[in-house]
Amino acid sequence: xxxxxxxxxxxxxxxxxxxxxxxxxxxxxxxxxxxxxxxxxxxxxxxxxxxxxxxxxxxxxxxxxxxxxxxxxxxxxxxxxxxxxxxxxxxxxxxxxxxxxxxxxxxxxxxxxxxxxxxxxxxxxxxxxxxxxxxxxxxxxxxxxxxxxxxxxxxxxxxxxxxxxxxxxxxxxxxxxxxxxxxxxxxxxxxxxx
Amino acid sequence: xxxxxxxxxxxxxxxxxxxxxxxxxxxxxxxxxxxxxxxxxxxxxxxxxxxxxxxxxxxxxxxxxxxxxxxxxxxxxxxxxxxxxxxxxxxxxxxxxxxxxxxxxxxxxxxxxxxxxxxxxxxxxxxxxxxxxxxxxxxxxxxxxxxxxxxxxxxxxxxxxxxxxxxxxxxxxxxxxxxxxxxxxxxxxxxxxxxxxxxxxxxxxxxxxxxxxxxxxxxxxxxxxxxxxxxx
Amino acid sequence: xxxxxxxxxxxxxxxxxxxxxxxxxxxxxxxxxxxxxxxxxxxxxxxxxxxxxxxxxxxxxxxxxxxxxxxxxxxxxxxxxxxxxxxxxxxxxxxxxxxxxxxxxxxxxxxxxxxxxxxxxxxxxxxxxxxxxxxxxxxxxxxxxxxxxxxxxxxxxxxxxxxxxxxxxxxxxxxxxxxxxxxxxxxxxxxxxxxxxxxxxxxxxxxxxxxxxxxxxxx
Numbered sequence: 071x072x073x074x075x076x077x078x079x080x081x082x083x084x085x086x087x088x089x090x091x092x093x094x095x096x097x098x099x100x101x102x103x104x105x106x107x108x109x110x111x112x113x114x115x116x117x118x119x120x121x122x123x124x125x126x127x128x129x130x131x132x133x134x135x136x137x138x139x140x141x142x143x144x145x146x147x148x149x150x151x152x153x154x155x156x157x158x159x160x161x162x163x164x165x166x167x168x169x170x171x172x173x174x175x176x177x178x179x180x181x182x183x184x185x186x187x188x189x190x191x192x193x194x195x196x197x198x199x200x201x202x203x204x205x206x207x208x209x210x211x212x213x214x215x216x217x218x219x220x221x222x223x224x225x226x227x228x229x230x231x232x233x234x235x236x237x238x239x240x241x242x243x244x245x246x247x248x249x250x251x252x253x254x255x256x257x258x259x260x261x262x263x264x
Numbered sequence: 265x266x267x268x269x270x271x272x273x274x275x276x277x278x279x280x281x282x283x284x285x286x287x288x289x290x291x292x293x294x295x296x297x298x299x300x301x302x303x304x305x306x307x308x309x310x311x312x313x314x315x316x317x318x319x320x321x322x323x324x325x326x327x328x329x330x331x332x333x334x335x336x337x338x339x340x341x342x343x344x345x346x347x348x349x350x351x352x353x354x355x356x357x358x359x360x361x362x363x364x365x366x367x368x369x370x371x372x373x374x375x376x377x378x379x380x381x382x383x384x385x386x387x388x389x390x391x392x393x394x395x396x397x398x399x400x401x402x403x404x405x406x407x408x409x410x411x412x413x414x415x416x417x418x419x420x421x422x423x424x425x426x427x428x429x430x431x432x433x434x435x436x437x438x439x440x441x442x443x444x445x446x447x448x449x450x451x452x453x454x455x456x457x458x459x460x461x462x463x464x465x466x467x468x469x470x471x472x473x474x475x476x477x478x479x480x481x482x483x484x485x486x487x488x489x490x491x492x493x494x495x496x
Numbered sequence: 497x498x499x500x501x502x503x504x505x506x507x508x509x510x511x512x513x514x515x516x517x518x519x520x521x522x523x524x525x526x527x528x529x530x531x532x533x534x535x536x537x538x539x540x541x542x543x544x545x546x547x548x549x550x551x552x553x554x555x556x557x558x559x560x561x562x563x564x565x566x567x568x569x570x571x572x573x574x575x576x577x578x579x580x581x582x583x584x585x586x587x588x589x590x591x592x593x594x595x596x597x598x599x600x601x602x603x604x605x606x607x608x609x610x611x612x613x614x615x616x617x618x619x620x621x622x623x624x625x626x627x628x629x630x631x632x633x634x635x636x637x638x639x640x641x642x643x644x645x646x647x648x649x650x651x652x653x654x655x656x657x658x659x660x661x662x663x664x665x666x667x668x669x670x671x672x673x674x675x676x677x678x679x680x681x682x683x684x685x686x687x688x689x690x691x692x693x694x695x696x697x698x699x700x701x702x703x704x705x706x707x708x709x710x711x712x713x714x715x
Contacts, residue, residue: 073376090678091678092532092678093527093528093529093531093532093678093681094528094606095528096527096528096530096531097525097527097528097611099527100524100527141299141300141302141303141583141587142299144579144582144583144586144605144608145295145299145576145579145580145583148575148576148579148608148609149572149575149576149579152571152572152575178571179611181571181575182608182609182610182611182614183609184528184606184609184610186609187605187606187608187609188602188606188609191602191605191606192602195602196381235693235697236690236693236694236697237690237693238693239689239693240524240686240689241686241687241689241690241693242686243686244682244683244685244686244689245682245683245686247682248679248680248681248682248683248686249679251678251679251682252674252679255677255678255679258378258463283566284566284568284569287561287564287565287566287569287573288569288572288573288576290561290564291561291565291573291576291577292576294557295576295577295579295580298580298581298584299580299583299584302583302584302587302588303583303587306587306588306590306591309591310587310590310591310594313590313591313593313594314594317594402598404601406673406676406677409673
């Protein structure tokens with residue numbers, strides 16, 4: 071695909087937002103968005119892992135594709151992601167033990183975050199070159215963080231609202247997420263066609 | 265707590281690296297074997313599936329064809345697709361009828377639509393220098409809106425004789441394929457978009473335009489090479 | 497394990513994932529494919545069955561190898577094993593039906609990132625014998641499939657007027673297209689959860705108040 075950097079950025083952040091349009095990264099989206107102060111750092115940590123994963127996937131493909139070993143792609147990607155998450159964990163633990171405890175299980179769970187693996191898979195499927203891949207990863211991370219922070223902000227407000235008891239909990243989060251997703255559909259076509 | 269079905273996780277005081285490496289190595293070996301045997305086992309069925317799907321698509325878009333051959337076009341000319349195909353060569357398919365005469369050429373164009381890539385196979389008639397039909401290979405457009413490109417008869421009629429003539433020096437398409445607003449088509453190289461599904465219509469147009477701009481100047485000057493089809 | 501409860505039998509291992517601890521509606525795991533793939537019943541069931549295979553095969557192998565895998569590298573090993581079976585399913589679906597493969601798209605490979613699979617491996621397969629582990633995993637997988645179908649059927653019905661690709665309301669049906677689009681996934685699942693909450697609260701209201709058995713005795 072011959073998409074420009076600008077097109078890719080706009081698509082991944084807005085019209086093709088990883089979370090609200092492509093359903094990647096659902097677990098943290100539904101689980102960690104109870105407060106912005108936790109959602110935002112997690113978004114940043116995930117963005118970093120996404121960038122690492124994108125870079126490593128691109129490099130791996132330089133080896134695997136000429137050797138016709140595409141069937142090893144999945145297992146290599148996920149191993150690299152697991153390693154990157156280990157690094158991030160160690161970094162966060164040292165830099166900010168408070169944040170480390172706040173993020174809890176969700177930090178190692180970045181390994182199974184579909185958004186991270188999804189970036190590697192999609193950029194391979196779309197045959198992006200190096201610059202496109204990096205842009206895709208950056209946009210993906212930004213879009214992910216944006217979606218998380220938006221939902222977290224809404225949920226913080228809703229905590230003080232009068233919600234019917236049958237809707238409390240995950241059901242409410244899902245309805246809010248659906249509305250957010252509907253809103254983002256307004257960006258459709260931006261950065262896509264002519 | 266009843267322990268009948270539960271065994272504790274293996275306890276170890278700071279497991280030695282050898283044990284860890286051994287475990288990972290064992291897992292990797294077993295998994296490697298599983299993956300490779302699956303890959304080998306499914307290689308033939310998958311290739312067969314792809315060939316069947318391709319033939320079905322080409323025969324649908326070039327009616328009357330019963331056999332086809334895959335060619336590639338490069339700046340050096342046309343050649344049959346094979347082991348030595350250069351990476352940036354453009355693929356296309358020549359479709360022949362039962363008597364071995366060339367019925368048409370099929371090639372793929374792709375562009376981003378509303379929700380991902382829209383891949384279209386178009387049929388090209390070198391004699392008339394026009395596109396004679398399209399078939400959608402894959403798309404993820406909105407059902408009920410974008411997927412009208414599959415069925416809308418007015419939209420499909422655009423492609424009965426879409427003009428993709430080359431200009432006199434045979435180096436470029438004379439008039440670039442263009443998607444215009446529904447109901448405003450005036451020239452044979454324009455495509456009337458589906459009202460309400462502009463983005464998807466534009467994707468189809470863009471895919472065809474980009475493909476024809478690259479492929480036709482390489483293909484048409486050598487079109488007689490295609491005519492020597494084997495009678496099947 | 498709760499003191500006083502009977503040790504799990506093979507049957508109860510299998511059953512618990514089907515409804516009581518349904519992966520989608522109760523444990524809320526494996527959300528990525530749930531939202532993305534449930535645009536039609538056939539896609540939902542296919543994805544569910546593919547996930548069930550990966551779950552069962554991975555949990556079986558992990559359970560067989562559970563005593564050989566040291567604690568420190570367990571997550572990495574589980575992931576490698578799961579990725580292997582996902583690759584197997586990926587190629588198997590290509591060999592079976594390219595049409596289905598196109599429909600499910602990248603989400604087949606994303607089964608490896610499904611929290612449900614890793615979660616079961618860590619919480620159950622690593623601690624139990626192969627038979628129990630495989631049965632539990634299969635039950636969870638089938639429960640997952642059931643949940644996917646429930647969401648997919650509603651979305652397909654409302655969003656396209658079809659079920660299993662068969663048009664139920666005739667050609668003049670005006671589809672509620674948003675149900676097939678991303679927001680629909682959120683709304684339908686939220687809707688199901690709300691329905692369950694309503695049913696639960698009705699049951700709680702109509703049931704006679706019971707005295708807590710393990711709570712403190714009120715004077």
